[in-house]
Amino acid sequence: MQARPGRLNPGQRRALAEMGIDVWVPAVPAPAVAAPPVGSDWQALQHAVSNCHACGLAATRTQTVFGVGDTNARWLIIGEAPGAEEDRQGEPFVGRAGQLLNEMLSAAGLAREQVFIANILKCRPPANRDPGAEEVAACAVHLQCQIELLRPRLILAVGRIAAQSLLQTTTPVGRLRGRVHDYAPAGLPLVVTYHPAYLLRSPGQKRRAWEDLCLARQTVAPLAA
Numbered sequence: 113m114q115a116r117p118g119r120l121n122p123g124q125r126r127a128l129a130e131m132g133i134d135v136w137v138p139a140v141p142a143p144a145v146a147a148p149p150v151g152s153d154w155q156a157l158q159h160a161v162s163n164c165h166a167c168g169l170a171a172t173r174t175q176t177v178f179g180v181g182d183t184n185a186r187w188l189i190i191g192e193a194p195g196a197e198e199d200r201q202g203e204p205f206v207g208r209a210g211q212l213l214n215e216m217l218s219a220a221g222l223a224r225e226q227v228f229i230a231n232i233l234k235c236r237p238p239a240n241r242d243p244g245a246e247e248v249a250a251c252a253v254h255l256q257c258q259i260e261l262l263r264p265r266l267i268l269a270v271g272r273i274a275a276q277s278l279l280q281t282t283t284p285v286g287r288l289r290g291r292v293h294d295y296a297p298a299g300l301p302l303v304v305t306y307h308p309a310y311l312l313r314s315p316g317q318k319r320r321a322w323e324d325l326c327l328a329r330q331t332v333a334p335l336a337a
């Protein structure tokens with residue numbers, strides 16, 4: 113896909129350049145009607161998560177990582193689990209991977225503050241190991257409540273653990289990306305892409321991640337009409 117410079121703002125140009133990508137797609141129009149705020153149920157959910165001891169990760173966490181962003185967001189970005197820095201700061205996707213996620217979003221015309229970012233697990237697995245199946249099962253209720261309250265237009269599953277957990281599959285990310293899935297529990301479109309931490313290790317895949325973001329934008333655009 114060729115660049116369309118006339119549609120790029122300076123921030124987007126910079127982000128694309130930093131990602132080594134020279135492509136662009138038309139901007140998504142603003143939503144006609146804003147969703148209502150999630151209200152007091154949201155505070156109750158935050159309180160429940162911060163006091164949750166439903167799995168063994170409660171014993172080793174510094175704090176829970178609930179999620180961050182706009183509660184009226186159209187995009188819900190779901191990653192795997194907090195890492196060491198997220199556990200320390202209480203916010204998902206910080207550090208180098210978080211910076212790359214921000215750049216990817218910026219390239220797509222979205223500020224980090226315009227989406228909501230959460231993880232499958234709200235507590236850090238020790239030594240950044242993969243989440244256990246029993247931990248994912250125990251924490252699923254929190255994410256399901258978040259999705260119900262946020263009512264996003266689209267879920268972007270970031271990385272293997274998020275994609276496979278949400279879609280209940282063992283299919284590799286490389287075969288899950290490139291199409292729009294149905295997140296059946298909420299009847300929402302779901303697009304899969306690579307985790308920014310993987311992209312830092314494999315920069316050659318950034319172009320595919322960009323294609324995933326374009327697919328996500330194309331999916332959201334008609335829903336915003």
Ligand code: SF4
Pocket residue numbers: 161164165166167168169170176233234235247250251254
């Ligand atoms: S990972 Fe989820 S289920 Fe386990 S203690 Fe943390 S909030 Fe509770």
